[in-house]
Amino acid sequence: MEEKGTKLSRSLQTRMAMGYAVIIVALLVLLNTYPLLMSQNLMFRSQQTALQNQAVLVTNTLTTADQLTPEGVEAAIAPLEDLEVERILVTDEAGLVLYDTAEPSIAGKFALTGEVVAALEGNDHFISEYRDGTFSSRASAPVLNRNTVIGAVCLYEWDSSQGMLLEELRQNLHIISLVVIGAVLGLFLIFSRVFTRRVSVLLAGMHRVREGEYTHRVTLEGHDELTQLADQFNQLTGRLETTEAERRRFVSDASHELKTPLASIRLLTDSILQDENIDRETTREFVGDIGEAADRLIHISQELLELNRLDEGRTIHQEAVDVSGQVEKTCRMLAPLAEESRVTLETRLGQDCLVWSRPEDVNQIVRNLVENAIKYNVAEGRVSVTTRLERDRVRLEVSDTGVGIPEEDRSRIFERFYRVDKARSRAAGGTGLGLSIVRDTVQLHGGTVSVGPNEPCGTTFTVLLPAWLEEEGMA
Ligand code: ADP
DSSP states (O other): OHHHHHHHHHHHHHHHHHHHHHHHHHHHHHHHHHHHHHHHHHHHHHHHHHHHHHHHHHHHHHTTSSSOOHHHHHHHHTTOTTOOOSEEEEEETTOBEEEEOSSSOOTTSBOOOHHHHHHHTTOOEEEEEEETTEEEEEEEEEEEETTEEEEEEEEEEEEOHHHHHHHHHHHHHHHHHHHHHHHHHHHHHHHHHHHHHHHHHHHHHHHHHHTTOTTOOOOOOSSSHHHHHHHHHHHHHHHHHHHHHHHHHHHHHHHHHHHHHHHHHHHHHHHHHHOTTOOHHHHHHHHHHHHHHHHHHHHHHHHHHHHHHHHHTOOOSOEEEEHHHHHHHHHHHHHHHHHHTTEEEEEEOOSOOEEEEOHHHHHHHHHHHHHHHHHTOOTTEEEEEEEEEETTEEEEEEEEOSSOOOHHHHTTTTSTTOOSSHHHHHHTTOOSOHHHHHHHHHHHTTOEEEEEEOSSSSEEEEEEEEBOOHHHHHO
16 A cells, blocks of 8 residues: 555656656756857847948948059058958959958959859848857958949958857856756655655555544645645544444444343243243233234334435425324324323414425324323323424424423434433333434425423424425426
């Protein structure tokens, strides 16, 4: 698992690293080319302006003559002291070199190079190239006399000082790039180690919880997404822990409930089987008790099945059910029990108390509450059942003047198998599941159930269910 976690974070890291690497490489390529190209261009342009200006200066001094001669050219150029070029070459209209400052000079020879030919054709010409740290530039211009080309002037310049500047810039950019690569790599390594460690903590926590250690919580410092993930995971684990604890308690309670009637069945059958002289009357009595224990088992399993159905949240075959009608029916059914317990049952039923449900479900709610109100009552006590339509909900109230429920137990009585007075509940045939069924049924239909004291004594249960209004049926 640990290995898997590391692999996962590695693959995440690899993807992140690739993404960053592409961005960094693109930036570095840009950094190492764009400024250099821009500077090179600027330098070319400044060379071009400088050289072409000087070419114009030279041609202007030569245009006065009708024909160019070596002596005439030398005499005209000699005063131009501030020319800052490496070489000046002047030809006549045929390309014969009349003047050349190069060592050795090619004066007296024909020079039909590209720049000379371009100038003799009447065009200004400039070309510059950068190689091995040196800018070599050539500018040429025609010498005109009355619009006739009488010669060409070519100026040559080799500049290594600007080339050095460019070279320095290139080197500095290389150093900056290396520093950036080093810093990015270092930061990435640090971040990725921290990231891997945090992800591993989270995955190790998940592994432990998966193995059933529901009390485990992941601790991650910081306020980033991973911390939020850890918080969510801890909350989820908390819920799992609660659910698991509830499940265990339920299984243990259910087994306990089933054990009691099963143990009595076992005891009674043993008594019948072991006593050979047992008389018919006693046998009948024991078999009757076995029947009662079996009834109790059937009752518990029916309630458990009912709870299971509610857990699944199935709400099929619903219809508009009149709560008042169901109360009337239930009270009629429970009248003998009330009479037997010497409890007075009274009802105050409202009109139009319709809810969207199943008659069995409403009956279930009313029966459990009214039966409890009778069971946990006192002789000469009273049970009063009220129904009322309150705007968009139906209120059902079951109040009794019975033994009451201590405040500390009120929040727990809806839990499965929870009983305040175990002995009394068992004696009355209770399973401790009735109120859980009431709560789950009410919630399934979008309602609420609450419990409070009744004045001056006893208990009041209040159920609120969404009312089914006539218009809904017509809509
Ligand atoms: P039971 O099958 O034991 O009646 P319930 O889930 O219906 O189980 O009720 C849970 C417990 O709540 C009961 O055991 C009883 O102690 C208490 N109780 C329920 N209704 C009343 C009431 N009207 N008056 C006093 N105690 C009640």
